[in-house]
Amino acid sequence: MLKAAPHFAAQSGPSDAIVMNAWYVAAWSGELGTDVLARRIAGRAMVLRRTKQGVEIVEDRPPQAGAAETYPAVERDGIIWVFPGDPARAAGVTIPEHPWITQWWSAVGYERIAARASLLIDNLLDLSHESYLHARGIGTAEVAETPIEVERRDDVLHVNRRMYGVACPPAFQASTGLPGPIDRFQEIAFHPPGFYVLHARVAAAGDTGHGLLNKVVYGITPETARTTHLFYGIARELDGRGDVPEAARKSTQSRTVGEDKRALELLETVIASEPDAAPEVSIGIDRGGLLGRRMIAELVARETVTA
Numbered sequence: 110m111l112k113a114a115p116h117f118a119a120q121s122g123p124s125d126a127i128v129m130n131a132w133y134v135a136a137w138s139g140e141l142g143t144d145v146l147a148r149r150i151a152g153r154a155m156v157l158r159r160t161k162q163g164v165e166i167v168e169d170r171p172p173q174a175g176a177a178e179t180y181p182a183v184e185r186d187g188i189i190w191v192f193p194g195d196p197a198r199a200a201g202v203t204i205p206e207h208p209w210i211t212q213w214w215s216a217v218g219y220e221r222i223a224a225r226a227s228l229l230i231d232n233l234l235d236l237s238h239e240s241y242l243h244a245r246g247i248g249t250a251e252v253a254e255t256p257i258e259v260e261r262r263d264d265v266l267h268v269n270r271r272m273y274g275v276a277c278p279p280a281f282q283a284s285t286g287l288p289g290p291i292d293r294f295q296e297i298a299f300h301p302p303g304f305y306v307l308h309a310r311v312a313a314a315g316d317t318g319h320g321l322l323n324k325v326v327y328g329i330t331p332e333t334a335r336t337t338h339l340f341y342g343i344a345r346e347l348d349g350r351g352d353v354p355e356a357a358r359k360s361t362q363s364r365t366v367g368e369d370k371r372a373l374e375l376l377e378t379v380i381a382s383e384p385d386a387a388p389e390v391s392i393g394i395d396r397g398g399l400l401g402r403r404m405i406a407e408l409v410a411r412e413t414v415t416a
């Protein structure tokens with residue numbers, strides 16, 4: 110008889126189900142000017158435009174239909190949010206807070222990923238991949254070696270990793286001027302199904318002060334079942350420290366996203382070509398991702414029950 114290792118779990122592959130009754134990032138505020146912006150969100154073709162009152166309307170204009178359908182939309186702190194599901198439920202769903210996008214120095218970007226959203230979420234909840242995929246920029250060996258703490262508090266998933274006296278990766282040396290060793294905290298707050306914030310603190314090793322604080326933000330919005338809009342941004346607390354060095358502006362995050370995009374699209378190709386593949390095997394480091402999947406599955410199940 111086989112004895113199961115406690116930290117291994119076989120499970121089915123990544124889902125391509127879309128939670129409809131959720132607020133998703135539809136655009137960065139700066140993307141929508143006086144013109145309209147067409148974007149497919151959660152499988153629905155939408156057109157975003159601002160009204161004279163500055164309140165944006167999101168419309169679905171099926172070519173065969175007469176009247177356009179409108180969806181609830183909110184612009185807040187640099188983000189335009191849309192609710193693609195039942196409009197009557199929108200008021201009962203909370204939009205996550207993200208004030209530093211407008212209050213701190215920030216840079217934002219967008220990338221379309223030809224992969225299902227759940228693969229991106231797996232990736233972001235397991236930052237140990239930084240050690241391998243992003244070794245040239247933000248990854249060091251210690252990221253993969255340091256255990257994580259996973260905790261669900263209400264509807265938010267927290268995945269924390271605190272590293273003490275570790276090497277300073279190349280991108281951080283450029284942005285902070287710290288040669289290392291450093292204390293480096295990664296504290297993830299994932300708001301299923303589609304908003305993710307990495308609260309990052311970097312300080313010289315042993316410095317118990319405020320440190321340098323960054324918020325790495327990802328809006329993960331299904332375009333279709335197997336393609337995803339990735340809205341990414343970084344916000345940095347300057348706190349009297351002057352401006353952000355030119356070398357650290359946006360380029361690091363856009364390169365990181367590009368490295369993830371290539372890996373995820375390859376993975377999607379493999380998964381899509383092997384629909385009957387063997388169940389996945391997960392290890393301890395996947396605990397964050399597995400709990401994230403479970404929370405999204407709960408949201409999907411809730412819609413099935415209440416539909």
Ligand SMILES: [Fe+2]
Nearest residue numbers: 232242365369
């Ligand atoms: Fe990554």
